[in-house]
Amino acid sequence: MRGTVVAVHGHHFLVEGGEGGHCGIVECVTRGKKGGVACGDNVKFASTSAGRGVIESIAARRNLLYRSDEFRSKLLAANVDQAAIIVAAVPAFHEELLIRCLVACEVADIPALIVLNKADLPETEALARGLAPYIDLGYPLLQVSAREEVAALAQRLAGHTTVLVGASGVGKSTLLNRLVPDANATTGEISLALDAGKHTTTHARLFRLPSGAGALIDSPGMQEFGLKHLDQASLMAAFPEIRSRHGQCRFYNCRHLKEPGCAVLEAAKTGSILASRLKVYHGLLAGIR
Ligand SMILES: Nc1nc2c(ncn2[C@@H]2O[C@H](COP(=O)(O)OP(=O)(O)OP(=O)(O)O)[C@@H](O)[C@H]2O)c(=O)[nH]1
Ligand SMILES: [Mg+2]
Ligand SMILES: [Zn+2]
Structure with a gap:
């Protein structure tokens, strides 16, 4: 059967069976130590007893x-x-x-x-x-x-x-x-x-x-949002105000740290880029290297 994961409680998952959940909620576990199931995942599961099942696979995610x-x-x-x-x-x-x-x-x-x-x-x-x-x-x-x-x-x-x-x-x-x-x-x-x-x-x-x-x-509120999975290219692309200045710095591989002729640092100086955002960008960049 196919369904959507609607809740994640540690190693237990509530799965809504059928299109739009018309088959009711099934409490599932995963076979072995698979883990990595997210709320919103589309899964294939097998029923083991009334209201219970086992997740067999996770469909490719859109995001x-x-x-x-x-x-x-x-x-x-x-x-x-x-x-x-x-x-x-x-x-x-x-x-x-x-x-x-x-x-x-x-x-x-x-x-x-x-x-x-x-x-x-x-x-x-x-x-x-x-x-x-x-x-x-x-x-x-x-x-x-x-x-x-x-x-x-x-x-x-x-x-x-x-x-x-x-x-x-x-x-x-x-x-x-x-x-x-x-x-x-x-x-x-x-x-x-x-x-x-x-x-x-x-x-x-x-x-x-x-x-x-x-x-x-x-979702549960968080105090911090860890971004260890970022690499340098995706970091630069994740800031619209940096992305839009791509190719405008003197050096093609500018990281917008303190390079001369940096269009991003220039924009920050004149206030058209928020200092608070540039600071977080620099913090994230430092975490990558
Ligand atoms: N004045 C005011 N208080 C609000 C409003 N929305 C929520 N609150 C209050 O803020 C407090 C926290 O609300 P929750 O909905 O529990 O906050 P949450 O974001 O779900 O928090 P976590 O589950 O801990 O992540 C409660 O006392 C709410 O009554 C609002 O629009 N105005
Ligand atoms: Mg809440
Ligand atoms: Zn630059």
Whole structure:
């Protein structure tokens, strides 16, 4: 039988059997130590008993969003149409995490949009201004409030499979519950002492949108987004403002570090490239060499 992985719990996977999940949920394991199954994967599985089965193979993926450190990879979602990176002014916004999420999407060839949640909070306005340059980079920026108005986001999601990613506490699961009312996802308070979320969601989970077309994948919030899987060429291609200046530096193999005649460094000097983004680029480059 064929199905879609809708939840990953360690070595157990919930698989929705049949097209659009009309055959119900089957709890599966993998044969041997295969691992590497992501939420959104299309799999072939064999039924072993009522409601249980074994995953036999994973179909070729259209794309895969994941993070990685020296030791391992953490798969976030496979076969998505887009990623919605959720940010908020509370808990404190960390731009480097946003940039790393965007880089991961670029490398995986997944279109990304930025969703500024908690528009009902007064702190949001300043952050919205700070994020405006991202629109010029080509990333759509939507302002929503999971407590008040999510229409702009609902419109963007219709008919697509979208993964929600971002820091803990930004409101991913709250947004999911608004958009998929019977999802009943657990949401958590924010730790005021730590100015951070409490890592309420522990597993990625896919939900069908109520309209029937499209799905939403909720994922656990992260503090860091490891990108050990980057190589130099894909790093340079992952920054639109660097990509668009390709061939404009004096040296054809310029890495935009401190080379003379570097078009990227020039642009940063005049403010047309964000210093914060260039800094993260340099950090990632240093991690590759
Ligand atoms: N004021 C305000 N609070 C919100 C909004 N959306 C979510 N929250 C609150 O933010 C807190 C965290 O929400 P969650 O949905 O659990 O956040 P999450 O991103 O799923 O967090 P993790 O599962 O830990 O990654 C909860 O107290 C929510 O009520 C919003 O639009 N406005
Ligand atoms: Mg959550
Ligand atoms: Zn350069």
